[in-house]
Amino acid sequence: MRGDTLKSYRFREEREADWRKLDLILTRAENSGVNALSDEDMTALPRLYRQAVSSLSVARSISLDQNVITYLESLCTRAYFFVYGARTTLGERIMDFLRRGWPQAVSGAVGPTLLAFLFFFGGIALAFFLCMQDMDWFWTFHNESLFDGRNPDATVEYLRSTIYTDPNDHGQSDLAAFSGFLFNNNARVSLFAFALGFAFGLPTAWLLLYNGVTIGSLYAVFWQKGLGFEFTGWLMIHGVTELFAITLAGAAGFVIGGAVAFPGRMTRMDSARAAGQKAATIAMGCVIMLVIAALLEGFGRQLINSDVARYTIAGVSLFLWCAYFYLPRAGRDT
Amino acid sequence: MTNTAVPPGRPGISMEAAQRRRARMAEQMRVGKMTRTLVTPEGAEIKLKLASVAERAGAFAIDVAIQWAIVIGVLLGMIFTMGAMGMEQANFAFAFWMVFYFFVRNFYYIFFEIGRKAATPGKRALGLRVATRDGGRLTADAVLARNFMREVELGLPLQFVFMGLGGDQVGGWMALFGLCWSCVFLFFPVFNRDKMRVGDLLAGTWVIKSPKAQLMSDITSAIMTPEQGARFAFTPAQADAYGIHELHVLEDVLRQSTPEIKQQVAGRIRDKIGWARTAGETDLAFLEAYYAALRKRLEQRMLLGERKTDKFDMGR
Numbered sequence: 001m002r003g004d005t006l007k008s009y010r011f012r013e014e015r016e017a018d019w020r021k022l023d024l025i026l027t028r029a030e031n032s033g034v035n036a037l038s039d040e041d042m043t044a045l046p047r048l049y050r051q052a053v054s055s056l057s058v059a060r061s062i063s064l065d066q067n068v069i070t071y072l073e074s075l076c077t078r079a080y081f082f083v084y085g086a087r088t089t090l091g092e093r094i095m096d097f098l099r100r101g102w103p104q105a106v107s108g109a110v111g112p113t114l115l116a117f118l119f120f121f122g123g124i125a126l127a128f129f130l131c132m133q134d135m136d137w138f139w140t141f142h143n144e145s146l147f148d149g150r151n152p153d154a155t156v157e158y159l160r161s162t163i164y165t166d167p168n169d170h171g172q173s174d175l176a177a178f179s180g181f182l183f184n185n186n187a188r189v190s191l192f193a194f195a196l197g198f199a200f201g202l203p204t205a206w207l208l209l210y211n212g213v214t215i216g217s218l219y220a221v222f223w224q225k226g227l228g229f230e231f232t233g234w235l236m237i238h239g240v241t242e243l244f245a246i247t248l249a250g251a252a253g254f255v256i257g258g259a260v261a262f263p264g265r266m267t268r269m270d271s272a273r274a275a276g277q278k279a280a281t282i283a284m285g286c287v288i289m290l291v292i293a294a295l296l297e298g299f300g301r302q303l304i305n306s307d308v309a310r311y312t313i314a315g316v317s318l319f320l321w322c323a324y325f326y327l328p329r330a331g332r333d334t
Numbered sequence: 335m336t337n338t339a340v341p342p343g344r345p346g347i348s349m350e351a352a353q354r355r356r357a358r359m360a361e362q363m364r365v366g367k368m369t370r371t372l373v374t375p376e377g378a379e380i381k382l383k384l385a386s387v388a389e390r391a392g393a394f395a396i397d398v399a400i401q402w403a404i405v406i407g408v409l410l411g412m413i414f415t416m417g418a419m420g421m422e423q424a425n426f427a428f429a430f431w432m433v434f435y436f437f438v439r440n441f442y443y444i445f446f447e448i449g450r451k452a453a454t455p456g457k458r459a460l461g462l463r464v465a466t467r468d469g470g471r472l473t474a475d476a477v478l479a480r481n482f483m484r485e486v487e488l489g490l491p492l493q494f495v496f497m498g499l500g501g502d503q504v505g506g507w508m509a510l511f512g513l514c515w516s517c518v519f520l521f522f523p524v525f526n527r528d529k530m531r532v533g534d535l536l537a538g539t540w541v542i543k544s545p546k547a548q549l550m551s552d553i554t555s556a557i558m559t560p561e562q563g564a565r566f567a568f569t570p571a572q573a574d575a576y577g578i579h580e581l582h583v584l585e586d587v588l589r590q591s592t593p594e595i596k597q598q599v600a601g602r603i604r605d606k607i608g609w610a611r612t613a614g615e616t617d618l619a620f621l622e623a624y625y626a627a628l629r630k631r632l633e634q635r636m637l638l639g640e641r642k643t644d645k646f647d648m649g650r
Contacts, residue, residue: 009552177426280536
């Protein structure tokens with residue numbers, strides 16, 4: 001009965017060398033990257049991959065050797081992800097994000113950006129006008145004394161001193177530290193605004209309003225003391241970047257919320273997925289903007305005490321961001 | 335095998351055997367539920383196994399441990415340097431550390447999942463990786479989306495816990511309500527078929543197992559010598575005694591188990607097929623020879639379209 005060998009054994013014998021070769025190439029690529037592969041390996045790869053895949057189909061129907069089938073399953077999975085996976089390096093991905101992905105995602109979400117702008121600046125305006133009518137509103141919004149005593153009871157001199165830095169003051173590192181805390185807070189708020197968009201965008205709207213109210217009430221305090229112009233300069237040197245970032249984070253949340261609430265012809269899940277990836281790109285950009293804002297705040301604001309220079313920087317940064325996001329550019333075809 | 339309690343209609347199956355068979359089928363169903371089929375552009379099917387919630391949690395625990403090791407290591411380093419340089423910059427250093435912690439918390443995952451292996455060290459340790467649900471390439475957008483959501487999935491419940499600890503009574507109730515709401519996000523993976531986090535759902539990804547299997551030598555290659563073949567000549571009836579399930583169990587026994595277990599198994603097979611032990615016959619040689627004969631028989635039948643799933647399978 002033992003004259004001829006097993007079919008599955010012969011099948012394996014004929015192909016085993018190729019499987020092992022593919023395994024070796026994949027191991028090398030996984031450990032040290034595509035660049036570690038020789039040209040010979042690269043040309044052999046598609047053939048070896050196709051062969052392994054067809055070996056798997058055949059093995060499933062003729063072989064009962066568990067080990068062979070498990071091995072081929074794992075080999076084919078690894079090969080599939082390598083052959084059809086992304087082979088760009090991290091650097092290329094970052095460049096692509098900066099050159100194309102980010103501005104495209106932002107300029108593709110003008111509607112949600114306007115909506116986020118309305119909620120955020122609506123919150124600011126609401127709190128501002130309420131506080132201007134009756135300063136008691138300030139204490140409704142903030143029941144504890146936040147902001148280092150910047151409240152309606154503070155004197156004009158004190159408020160003025162918070163806007164400009166005394167060159168002889170040694171508390172500069174504290175201010176830099178404050179910008180670090182603020183970054184942390186803003187970055188979390190941004191990611192929350194993005195991620196909570198999932199719940200139809202309602203928590204996002206609330207977050208935007210709430211943060212707007214905080215800024216608006218503080219604004220009213222300074223405005224009432226006749227420091228509106230100076231405070232605007234103090235706020236806007238980094239605020240243009242920061243508020244823009246938070247608005248965009250809100251827009252990212254609304255992109256997702258809109259896709260979940262109104263999926264259109266797609267299934268809700270597909271719609272959420274398509275929107276989620278676009279929104280995540282915007283959210284990533286927000287983190288970058290917030291880093292820049294923190295640098296402007298931590299260093300720029302302490303070093304630059306002239307109102308004109310502060311307004312110039314604010315104006316220039318607004319122009320640059322808008323140009324970066326919204327100016328049509330060549331080679332935008334994907 | 336005792337044949338005392340024979341259910342009507344299936345002669346030869348004892349109650350116990352039927353029960354075990356059912357248990358095995360249930361196990362197969364369970365495994366099948368965690369398996370997804372990916373059809374490659376070549377038209378071949380690849381079976382992907384989803385990572386279980388426990389594996390995901392384990393990988394996450396490892397990742398968190400690594401992150402904390404980095405973050406605490408940096409903190410200790412900073413304290414040490416400050417001890418040497420004076421404490422004046424303490425506030426600034428702490429703020430820097432907070433920012434650093436934010437970046438580690440979020441970009442740790444992004445950095446590793448964008449990389450070649452599409453897996454963080456924790457996932458790699460457990461043989462997992464991230465893949466897109468439609469089998470396409472894993473884009474940077476998808477990795478960003480699935481990881482930025484983590485800040486809400488985990489951060490929100492924690493936020494509410496802290497809010498509840500520090501607040502008054504009304505705040506406490508608010509926090510409890512918020513905690514329940516945010517736990518929907520936290521426990522989302524437990525309640526869906528594909529074991530997706532909210533981040534996975536939004537990014538169009540899932541986490542699959544990608545173990546690296548080793549190709550071992552074929553057991554039948556040991557028996558391919560003519561003198562061995564002449565020694566173990568099984569009759570067709572003897573080779574028909576078992577089915578595919580038993581063949582696979584025998585393969586596991588041969589590859590993994592101890593000599594004592596091999597001896598027991600060899601004894602039971604000899605009893606079942608009525609094989610008289612010849613002089614100088616080792617258990618290992620017998621098992622390998624029987625494995626080869628059984629596999630040959632079963633593979634032949636499989637080519638003719640009959641899969642004898644186990645020893646109780648009498649065919650149509």
